[in-house]
Amino acid sequence: MDAHTTSALLYLDAVTVSFDGFRAINDLSLTIEPGEMRAIIGPNGAGKTTMMDIITGKTRPDKGDVFFDGGRHDLTKLDETQIAELGIGRKFQKPTVFDMHTVEDNLRLALKGDRTARATLVWRETRDEQVRINEILATIRLNAVRSRVAGSLSHGQKQWLEIGMLLAQDPKLLLVDEPVAGMTDVETHQTAELLKEIAKVKTVVVVEHDMTFVRELGVKVTCLHEGSVLAEGTIDQVSQNDRVVEVYLGR
């Protein structure tokens, strides 16, 4: 398939990257259609996070194509900031919020808008921005702690705040790395609800270990192993795949 005629929002073809001879990503091909929600599973070291690094411009692939938005943008030629501007938002594995800023300010910084130094120097909050922040605070259920510094939040709250920051960026594609790591069962359930809500209007890629959570999402699943796709399909198909059982789920 010619990359430039693809309808896919995200298109990876035969991507390979190695670190000191270790092939973290090995001939990986993956397409995400607009509006789709995809779960990515796989054992440790399968290359899930490296894949995120390649898409967001942190790591350059040795070989292969990475295209965004129907083949319009070659992501291998852009840096992190340019890719973020195109509309790819990322939530990290370890929740990274700005600890010294309040919850509200974290969202303010993430909110879509002019990112130049000159614009931020003379910035004044508009009515629209206030409204949008209130909406997001309601969505991520953090209204009660809006003026607390983010560093004082619980682990689960930080995860939500980071999802909220993703929403504030208003990206076309959300990459969500292990959103429920370290969460209680209730929080995990609430996060699944939240992501499903977001997926109604956005394209979302979720990397997660928690199989209960992935099952709850009820979307197409891709299992990675040693840097390439091992199996793809519904959660039931994938979890019955012999190879997946062998390398990941265990017998």
Next chain:
Amino acid sequence: MTGSPLIRALDRGAVWFVLVLAAVGILVPLLNLLLPESSPWHVPTYLVALWGKYVCYALLALSIDLIWGYCGILSLGHGAFFALGGYAMGMYLMRQIGTRGVYADPIRPDFMVFLNWPELPVYWYGFNHFAYAALMVLLVPGLLAFVFGWFAFRSRVTGVYLSIITQALTYALMLGFFRNNFGFGGNNGLTDFKDILGFNVQAQPTRAALFAASVAALILGFLICRTVVASKLGMVLVSIRDAEARTRFLGYRVENYKLFVFTLSACMAGVAGALYVPQVGIINPSEFAPGNSIEAVIWVAVGGRGTLIGAVIGAVAVNWGKTTFTSGVLAPYWLFVLGSLFVLVTLLLPRGIVGTVKHYWRVWHERREVVAAERAEAAPKPAE
């Protein structure tokens, strides 16, 4: 966070601080000039000059706090920008000497005559005009910082590596300025100044005026820093300090932000140096010594980084200590005092003086709020 950037910048602490500075800037020169020496309130001229020096150091500390405290850029070479500003002012003062020099040459400063230079080097042109020199005070440090920062931040040099190359920068400049053929008076530097804007630099009113000008520059510098850190740009700076990669993934051009504050900070350091030189009467290459830049960072650490006010307090307190210690029986031990001060502050007072006060103030405040909230909770709710 609402309202215009300037109004946000002036919180209660900032207003009080500016008022205190303004009072010092007005009262000290007046008490020096108007009261007779016999009066107990008279401020002796030597103290005016000494405090004027502290004020210049405070402005240097402020410029370091802006980049280190708010953006995490630890420059161990900020003395270079201070010294460059100082040299620009020194060149103006040298050209004002004119025929009053030892060799009485109307154009060339003494050291050029002594070195048998036939004419004034091109880069000394224009320094006989104060406005041109003043422009250079800002432009030379600013331009160097811009070019240096352009390469360093674009290549993503951060942390200790950046600190090391800033040390190398100031060290290289020191070696350069020590050379006679560099054209800035070699190891003697520039001295024997006579006039500034037509007034005798040694005269009591000039010293008082220089003190007031230094305080005014400090106030202006403080207001600029406050405006920057209270703006959304300031929020981005703190984000860069705490999580640089995250800021980049949010779509902010981290290198542009760093370049902006680094250049701004270098200009401020240059102004500090320019006001320092006429008050101490000399500028020589030892101002570029790496140790000077490290000392300035210690002032900020002692006062409390990321507080601005702390940088000023730290610079004045440490230098007051230095003056006290180096002029008595303890003189040989000053470096031990400075070293242990840094170790003790790092271990026991990592937030610095102002940072610690602010922290406990906040803790106490929050506790009071919690207590108040609990009390409100316990009280019977009014009927709805």
